[in-house]
Amino acid sequence: xxxEPTTAILDEETHEAINIDRTKGDFTFPERHKFDAGxxxxxxxxxxxxxxxxxxxxxxxxxxxxxxxxxxxxxxTNWATKDLENINFDEIxxxxxxxxxxxxxxxxxxPEVLETFERLGIxxxxxxxxxxxxxxxxxxAAYSNMKEELTxxxxxxxxxxxxxKEYEQIFRPWFGKVIPTSDNKFSALNSAVFxxxxxxxxxxxxxxxxxxxxxxxxxxxxxxxxxxTLIIADEGxxxxxxxxxxxxxxxxxxxxSAVVELVALKGAKIQYVTVQNWSSNVFNLVTKRGLAMExxxxxxIDCNIGSRLTMKYPGVIMKGERARGEVISIALANTGQxxxxxxxxIHAANNTTSNVVSKSISVGEGRSTYxxxxxxxxxxxxxxxxxxxxALLINSHSRTDTYPAITVRGNQHATQHEAxxxxxxxxxxxxxxxxxxxxxxxxxxxxxxxxxxxxREFPMEYSVELKRLIDLEMEGSVG
Amino acid sequence: MTTSLPHWFSARQxxxxxxxxxxxxxxxxDETWRFSNLKQLDFDGxxxxxxxxxxxxxxxxxSTGLEKTAAKFIFANDTLIHSESSVPSGVICLPLAEALVSxxxxxxxxxxxxxxxxxxxxxxxxxxxMVSNGLFVHVGDNLEVExxxxxxxWISGANTVIFPHTxxxxxxxxxxxxxxxxxxxxxxxxxxxxxFNDLSAGPNSQLDYVAxxxxxxxxxxxxxxxxxxxxDASAKGFILNTGASWARNECLSRLEGxxxxxxxxxxxxxxxxxxxxxxxxxxxxxxxxxxxxxxxNSLYDNAKTIFSGLIFVDEGAHHTDAYQTCRNLLMSDSCxxxxxxxxxxxxxxxxxSHGSTSSQIHDEEIFYLQARGIDPxxxxxxxxxxxxxxxxxxLNDEPVEELVLRFIDDKFAHIAGGGA
Numbered sequence: 083x084x085x086e087p088t089t090a091i092l093d094e095e096t097h098e099a100i101n102i103d104r105t106k107g108d109f110t111f112p113e114r115h116k117f118d119a120g121x122x123x124x125x126x127x128x129x130x131x132x133x134x135x136x137x138x139x140x141x142x143x144x145x146x147x148x149x150x151x152x153x154x155x156x157x158x159t160n161w162a163t164k165d166l167e168n169i170n171f172d173e174i175x176x177x178x179x180x181x182x183x184x185x186x187x188x189x190x191x192x193p194e195v196l197e198t199f200e201r202l203g204i205x206x207x208x209x210x211x212x213x214x215x216x217x218x219x220x221x222x223a224a225y226s227n228m229k230e231e232l233t234x235x236x237x238x239x240x241x242x243x244x245x246x247k248e249y250e251q252i253f254r255p256w257f258g259k260v261i262p263t264s265d266n267k268f269s270a271l272n273s274a275v276f277x278x279x280x281x282x283x284x285x286x287x288x289x290x291x292x293x294x295x296x297x298x299x300x301x302x303x304x305x306x307x308x309x310x311t312l313i314i315a316d317e318g319x320x321x322x323x324x325x326x327x328x329x330x331x332x333x334x335x336x337x338x339s340a341v342v343e344l345v346a347l348k349g350a351k352i353q354y355v356t357v358q359n360w361s362s363n364v365f366n367l368v369t370k371r372g373l374a375m376e377x378x379x380x381x382x383i384d385c386n387i388g389s390r391l392t393m394k395y396p397g398v399i400m401k402g403e404r405a406r407g408e409v410i411s412i413a414l415a416n417t418g419q420x421x422x423x424x425x426x427x428i429h430a431a432n433n434t435t436s437n438v439v440s441k442s443i444s445v446g447e448g449r450s451t452y453x454x455x456x457x458x459x460x461x462x463x464x465x466x467x468x469x470x471x472x473a474l475l476i477n478s479h480s481r482t483d484t485y486p487a488i489t490v491r492g493n494q495h496a497t498q499h500e501a502x503x504x505x506x507x508x509x510x511x512x513x514x515x516x517x518x519x520x521x522x523x524x525x526x527x528x529x530x531x532x533x534x535x536x537x538r539e540f541p542m543e544y545s546v547e548l549k550r551l552i553d554l555e556m557e558g559s560v561g
Numbered sequence: 562m563t564t565s566l567p568h569w570f571s572a573r574q575x576x577x578x579x580x581x582x583x584x585x586x587x588x589x590x591d592e593t594w595r596f597s598n599l600k601q602l603d604f605d606g607x608x609x610x611x612x613x614x615x616x617x618x619x620x621x622x623x624s625t626g627l628e629k630t631a632a633k634f635i636f637a638n639d640t641l642i643h644s645e646s647s648v649p650s651g652v653i654c655l656p657l658a659e660a661l662v663s664x665x666x667x668x669x670x671x672x673x674x675x676x677x678x679x680x681x682x683x684x685x686x687x688x689x690x691m692v693s694n695g696l697f698v699h700v701g702d703n704l705e706v707e708x709x710x711x712x713x714x715w716i717s718g719a720n721t722v723i724f725p726h727t728x729x730x731x732x733x734x735x736x737x738x739x740x741x742x743x744x745x746x747x748x749x750x751x752x753x754x755x756x757f758n759d760l761s762a763g764p765n766s767q768l769d770y771v772a773x774x775x776x777x778x779x780x781x782x783x784x785x786x787x788x789x790x791x792x793d794a795s796a797k798g799f800i801l802n803t804g805a806s807w808a809r810n811e812c813l814s815r816l817e818g819x820x821x822x823x824x825x826x827x828x829x830x831x832x833x834x835x836x837x838x839x840x841x842x843x844x845x846x847x848x849x850x851x852x853x854x855x856x857x858n859s860l861y862d863n864a865k866t867i868f869s870g871l872i873f874v875d876e877g878a879h880h881t882d883a884y885q886t887c888r889n890l891l892m893s894d895s896c897x898x899x900x901x902x903x904x905x906x907x908x909x910x911x912x913x914s915h916g917s918t919s920s921q922i923h924d925e926e927i928f929y930l931q932a933r934g935i936d937p938x939x940x941x942x943x944x945x946x947x948x949x950x951x952x953x954x955x956l957n958d959e960p961v962e963e964l965v966l967r968f969i970d971d972k973f974a975h976i977a978g979g980g981a
Contacts, residue, residue: 160590160591160592161592460894460895460897463894473904473906475906475908475909475911477909478879478908478909478910479876479907479909480909481905481906481907482904482905482906483903483904483905483906484902484903484904484905484915485901485903486900486901486902486903486917487595487596487899487900487901488898488899488900488901488917488919489596489897489898489899490889490891490897490898490899490919491895491896491897491898492891492893492894492895492896492897493860493891493892493893493894493896493921494894494921495891495919495920495921496918496919496920496921497917497918497919497920498916498917498918498919498920499900499902499915499916499917499918500914500915500916501902501904501913501914501915501916502913502914503904503906503911503912503913503914504911504912505909505910505911
């Protein structure tokens with residue numbers, strides 16, 4: 083077992099956590115859309131989106147080309163789960179918006195949208211510790227604002243539509259370069275119908291002390307959310323970006339397919355934090371990749387708790403010497419969920435190092451999967467990779483899989499991969515119960531102990547939230 | 562001989578022939594052939610041949626193995642050219658062709674029972690359709706075979722294909738050890754072996770199998786292993802790869818009884834342009850079983866290895882202990898090691914781990930030995946050899962370990978710098 087039971091006392095915080103409302107994200111407001119692309123996907127849908135968004139011609143061409151790639155590409159069911167076949171692309175609504183521009187002030191945001199984000203605690207968090215927030219409601223951002231001094235420093239934090247129109251000279255050279263349209267079927271889908279998401283540019287040497295946050299909310303049934311995020315950190319810049327997401331639990335499946343591209347130029351540092359808590363009817367098929375130039379660092383800190391099926395393998399291409407890539411991942415799969423997550427580390431320069439630490443917990447009939455790829459080509463030297471993945475199985479029908487692939491060419495590198503699977507031992511539970519915890523509390527404590535060293539990697543406010551979420555998910559899983 | 566083959570066998574061969582024809586060849590995108598070089602699967606122009614050029618006596622003289630054996634068989638192009646046996650009564654140890662006639666029912670009960678699931682179903686069908694000889698061993702209850710049964714398989718002549726088969730069945734509380742040695746009669750004639758070994762360990766028995774592959778470097782081999790272990794049985798499979806231009810090993814262990822154990826071991830030392838492609842599957846069907854895999858590769862020159870392993874724990878196979886380790890020692894700056902250590906766990910109370918490492922010899926290790934008066938070349942040789950020895954020692958039988966090490970040392974002698 084890779085953790086020790088530390089303090090066997092249930093602190094105040096955990097008590098509180100166990101008592102919070104577990105249906106926090108499960109509410110919905112009536113739809114009020116001015117623009118609706120209808121159900122199904124065709125070149126007409128793409129044109130509709132282009133017209134509504136008033137896309138420049140190059141974007142329209144880009145979308146149409148991507149649509150063709152999407153239609154040509156087969157589903158990756160030769161290696162991925164057959165559950166993908168249950169996505170009905172003809173039933174999904176690809177674009178929904180009220181036609182309003184994102185507001186700079188919460189006061190201007192429509193009341194039900196405001197209430198949505200109030201209930202999710204976004205304005206409160208913004209006041210407390212964020213440098214900027216973008217809140218997306220279905221296809222478009224409803225609110226987008228950033229602290230004034232950052233604007234003065236030249237930081238750009240806008241939605242992707244504004245980014246590609248207003249800052250084309252910075253946006254266009256990198257857009258679709260880290261993740262080409264044809265990377266996979268879902269990146270092609272996103273490229274065809276993307277809307278929303280953030281464009282961020284941090285100028286040379288600017289180090290953001292507080293994180294920027296994006297929050298993605300799905301409000302409408304059978305909706306597909308396809309945000310597109312591009313973050314560029316210029317030489318020596320530093321930024322932490324956090325994203326959260328929720329959706330109400332509808333009867334029908336909802337699709338979320340994002341593309342996130344990060345570019346860390348020389349000496350820059352980007353940390354991208356995700357707490358994914360989609361409701362359990364969401365297919366979450368996301369492509370995320372970062373490019374790290376000389377001495378740059380890209381870190382993906384990823385937590386997947388929600389969704390029906392998540393397929394997400396954040397990657398880092400280490401293109402400059404001494405670049406660093408890291409993926410820290412926590413996944414929790416409950417009954418009816420499949421968390422198929424992992425990491426991709428592509429070493430493309432000398433002395434680059436990468437680290438992957440993944441911990442998954444399978445509860446009930448949940449299934450968690452780790453897929454990894456590490457690639458070190460022949461002409462390089464001094465590359466290092468470390469991969470650790472640990473899985474914890476809670477119940478007898480829980481399931482976990484690990485499928486890493488490591489290619490090393492040449493003898494000047496070092497890679498290591500380790501994985502373990504274990505469960506919470508009877509002895510441990512007994513020990514804690516002896517000290518007055520009930521079985522559920524003991525289990526929660528053990529699980530929190532298992533992931534504790536990773537939770538610490540998340541920003542403070544998130545790690546508290548995370549512990550709560552995990553306690554909630556663990557509730558009633560034993561006995 | 563064909564006339565006296567049992568009906569069931571001919572029928573199986575006919576069916577296999579049809580299956581071979583109808584099964585599609587592996588193609589790009591097949592997970593079981595990921596990273597593989599599919600060009601190696603072009604077997605056009607290979608034919609069986611009953612003739613072999615060196616006189617049988619020569620090949621027999623070259624078939625040196627253990628000093629003392631329980632039985633020894635030598636095949637050249639699947640034709641039996643020598644046999645001697647001193648196994649105790651109650652043990653059947655015969656060439657497969659003979660066993661098919663005299664123990665037809667017993668062979669039928671165990672012959673190629675498992676489904677080939679690691680990618681080579683087509684080639685397993687080819688083997689089944691074409692197999693004509695090999696070894697059949699059946700050890701009765703409570704019997705022990707002292708020493709090892711040694712089988713030599715020679716390939717001779719250009720573009721010759723052989724289909725050697727080894728079928729070993731152990732009864733309750735019995736014990737046996739079988740060694741297969743694959744070699745080419747000539748240094749420069751391209752050959753092909755589609756080999757199959759089927760190991761079935763009965764309750765509380767101990768079955769050890771060693772395959773030594775030292776073919777010439779223009780020959781290819783596909784070797785498929787299927788092992789099953791009953792309650793409290795222990796099976797040990799060891800593969801040494803030093804020869805062949807391309808070798809594909811598929812090893813599948815099914816742990817069918819509680820308390821059973823499977824050790825899957827391999828040492829591979831590819832050099833020059835050699836490619837070894839190894840796929841393994843530890844299938845925990847029963848609860849309370851143990852499997853342990855240790856594969857070690859030392860890669861020289863432009864060599865390439867692929868290791869893809871999967872531990873698969875069935876629903877209900879609780880209290881499973883399964884371990885998997887693949888380690889690559891990179892001895893040149895142009896070799897390539899691919900590792901895909903996988904786990905699929907559907908049960909509870911399971912202890913599983915897998916590890917994979919790829920690394921070179923560190924300067925500090927060389928320095929340490931240099932400080933003790935060993936020159937750097939010698940130091941590297943020592944470390945490389947020691948790396949393999951760790952696996953060989955797991956065989957736990959000195960004469961067999963010595964035999965395996967002889968082949969390892971012979972390989973090192975044929976690598977520039979003596980394996981340094």
